[in-house]
Amino acid sequence: AAAMSAAAAVRGLALAALLVLSPATAARQTRRPNVVLILTDDQDVCLGGMTPLRKTNALIARMGVTFVNAYVPSALCCPSRASILTGKYPHNHHVVNNTLEGNCSSKLWQKIQEPYTFPALLKTMCGYQTFFAGKYLNEYGAEDAGGVGHVPPGWSFWYALEKNSKYYNYTLSVNGKARRHGENYSVDYLTDVLANMSLDFLEYKSNFEPFFMMISTPAPHSPWTAAPQYKKSFQNVSAPRNSNFNIHGKNKHWLIRQAKTPMTNSSIQFLDDAYRKRWQTLLSVDDLIEKLVKKLELNGELDNTYIFYTSDNGYHTGQFSLPIDKRQLYEFDIKVPLLVRGPGIKPNQTNKMLVANIDLGPTILDIAGYDLNKTQMDGMSLLPLLTGDKNVTWRSDFLVEYQGEGYNGSDPTCPGLGPGVTHCFPDCVCEDSYNNTYACVRTLSTSWDLQYCEFDDREVFVEVYNLTADPHQINNIAKTIDQEILEKMNYRLMMLQSCSGATCRTPGVFDPGYRFDPRLMFSNHGVRARRFSAQSLKGT
Structure with missing residues (x-):
């Protein structure tokens, strides 16, 4: 009888525990999905930019879908990021380049566009808790535009980099307060700091609302500072010598024609070195992805979370004898990686539809259940493509x-x-x-x-x-x-x-x-x- 009563007591405790846990568990099961968007900086796809990311390929691409025709409407950081946030082409959000005069994080952008970004709608209209960490817009934190005290509407937690990508010696806006970082790898290396802040958010956030996270890494943008353990990686790697490498861009716009062909040995050495260092910086992004996925799994939230991985623009290293940069109209600069995993997405798929980063905002709002007819966005929701809807009518062109x-x-x-x-x-x-x-x-x-x-x-x-x-x-x-x-x-x-x-x-x-x-x-x-x-x- 004693044994039976002990068993009954255990059962009773178990039942009590279930009753205690069930509201959160039930809420989690019926809740809108969570969304994580990882945005890298200047990562190409045409020239092998995804090759070093073995963990990311295993944890996102192989568990979901790879869009092999994903593009940006402008091959430059600030206009492209503005397109992600607003779901609009540059002629509609008016951010035309990386300068304040070009509307990059300007007062006008803050007044006209920021209140209507998709994260603002997620927070105010869809009840999401929202988290941002990393590079926002190239001129964010400029004194003429409110400094780091300016926190854009729509973010519950805000850890944004002042100005452009760095790995050490930078300032973060922590919910509007400046926090200076130095050059000690263990506490300051930005990609790792972003990983740690993301894990902290997942540890301490509310369990009663869905969440949206945007993690925007400095890698693989210049100055290409690798973590110390990766500084010797890829010693034998050099930039791809494809058929448009180190050739004269004949019959092209004068800016392309002015490049000197063949390139000097010092230029080739410089771009090979840059290519190698870019890959080295991406190894820390790969570690970030692994930590993030493990934490979501540990929390029991992975199955109800969409993870998007993409970049703000492509890159070139020696194509048409242009040493290194982006901003040109060619595939290597306008094409980007786009990998997605999440509920209802079958593993190990490729999708050939023409998609653009103006689609990310509408897609994430669609996941959150928001009526897209209420937005002024130019893009389309990718949700039908993600879930394998065969009857979807899709675009055949877009604007650059x-x-x-x-x-x-x-x-x-x-x-x-x-x-x-x-x-x-x-x-x-x-x-x-x-x-x-x-x-x-x-x-x-x-x-x-x-x-x-x-x-x-x-x-x-x-x-x-x-x-x-x-x-x-x-x-x-x-x-x-x-x-x-x-x-x-x-x-x-x-x-x-x-x-x-x-x-x-x-x-x-x-x-x-x-x-x-x-x-x-x-x-x-x-x-x-x-x-x-x-x-x-x-x-x-």
Whole structure:
């Protein structure tokens, strides 16, 4: 009898424990899914950028879906990050480059766009607790825009890096208070600090509301400072020598043509070194992903959490003899990794649909149950693609747009090049200029894999690439492609450059529902009626 009563007592205790646990457990099971977004800085996919991330590939890619045609609408940090946060193209969020004048984290951005970012909607409308750690926007923390005391609406927990990516000797805004970090690896190495803050959040957050985390690493952005244990990794690795490496960019915009070919030995040594160091910095991101997934598993939250992994833009190392940078219109700069795992996503899948980072906001709001018709976002929810909906109608094109950075004066290192150039290397190869301002339609349909681009310069220079025949974009076919396709692309580009919300999702040139009226092309001011208007560049 005593044994029976002891067993009954244990059962009673177990039942009592279940009753105590059940509200949180039940809430967790019926709650909206959690979402984690990991955003790396300048990580390419075309040149092997995902190769060093073995754990990330195992824990996210193999457990979910890899989007092999994921792009950014602007191949530069600040405009691209603004597109992620707002779900909008640059002409609609008005962040055109990495400067305050280009609206990067400016007062105007804070007033007009920040209150309507997807994290703000998640927190205020969907009841999510939200956590941000890492690089936000390149000019965040600028004195002229509120300093690090400015905490954007929508964040319950805010650990944001002042200005641009660093690994040591930086300042964080900790919920609006400045915290200075030094150069002691064990307490200051930024990628590891982000990992530790993320684990702390998962340990101490509320268990009664779903959460959204955005972790934005400095890696693999310059200055490419690896953790001490990884400084000797990849000693035999060098930048890929693919078919557009160290060749002259003939028939391209003048900025590409000015690169010196062949590159000097010192330039090649420099870019190989940069490539190797970029990979080394990513090993700490790989460790972060592993710690995060283990913690979610330990908490019993992994099965109800979507994890997105992507980058703000691609990168080049020697393509068309440009040493290192991003911001050009080619695949290596506009294409990024995108891996997703989560509830209802089958493991080990690849998806070939054309997706863009303007889709991340709508997707995450869709996961949270928010009505996307209430937003002004240009992107589309990826949720039907994630869950394998076969009846989904998808886009066949999207817009790429960039406003070049340049100064009226000449670059002090290269006075011979004249005014307007910037980001110049010692051998006077410059990566940008104020008239490196362009817009492209990137098309991926059943019949065409095409890129059509126009430059806003005196030449009104056009570049067109058939990527089926020429995946490395060596041959500009603007002068030989069928004239009707050129006209349709020009018209489509004008449409996309003035699109907003639903009009950004209309059928592309090769879609069955496409409508083309050539008469419209010659209304107003002739064929190229709409460029980046002065108004859209001022951000009014």
